[in-house]
Amino acid sequence: MSIIIGCSRVSTREQDPAAQEAELLNAGAHRVFVxxxxxxxxxxRPQWKACLDYLREGDTLVVRRLDRIAASEKMAIEIINDLQEGKIxxxxxxxPDIDTTTPMGRALLGIVAVFAQLRVDTIRENTRRGLEHARAHxxxxxxxxxxxxxxxxxxxxMRADGKTIAEIAKVLGVGASSVCRALASDKLNQD
Structure with a gap:
């Protein structure tokens, strides 16, 4: 038997999640994870993990807004895809367009996912092209x-005088990894 499960989140301890919980219960949620x-x-997140463990095939996860479960568009699409793989x-x-219980909702979600992936791919391509242009110049x-x-x-x-990398880094006020890289790079350039 499939059921409706609610998931809610508030960002700070001072916020009261009662309004979100009430909305989810009014929407038919059998149980709400906050x-x-x-x-x-x-x-x-502890209750998000508990919610995912509680959900079963055929259940419906109801949220007030997607930002209650995902920080970004990409993360939301990944979560929705994971839920759909589990037939949730x-x-x-x-x-209202986010409702995979209807054929139109599933279709619109598919379109949104395609455009979200296009956006990610475009950003990646533009970054790659920008880095290549910068290197060429x-x-x-x-x-x-x-x-x-x-x-x-x-x-x-200091190294020739027998000082350790840690001692050199402390004297120079830099990290030990910076000293290692600089010494290795300089040695390569001399060879």
Whole structure:
């Protein structure tokens, strides 16, 4: 027997989830899982995990809005796809197009998923093209190194005097990994 399960979330401990719970119960939810003071960016929220464990094939997950379970469009699509693979429907109370219990809702969701993937692919392609253009013009992305030529020279002298990487990093006020990279890079350039 399929049932309706509600899932709710409030971002801070000070917020009261009672209004969301009431809406979900009025929508027919048999049980409501509430994450209190949890970010939707976190996939392993305690009550969200409990909700997923509780849901069975044929059940319907009802939410007030998709942002109660997912922080981004991409995450929402992934969650909806996971639910659909488990033959679990999803319905949003404030987003009427999100209702996989109807043929139109499933079709619209498929279209939304295609456009979300297109958006991700376009961003990836534009980023790749931008990085290639920057490299072609002698620019390399990333954070500038903290190891100036003077610091590299000082690090080499300290290393020759038998100082450890940790000691050098402390004296220079940089991370040990920065010292290692600089010394390795300088050694490669000398060879």
């Amino acid at each position: 994450d209190h003071g949890e970010s939707s960016k976190m996939r392993d 429907n999803i319905k949003s109370l404030t987003e 002698g620019r390399v992305g990333g954070r500038p190194t903290v190891m100036t030529p003077e610091r590299v020279e000082q690090a080499e002298k």
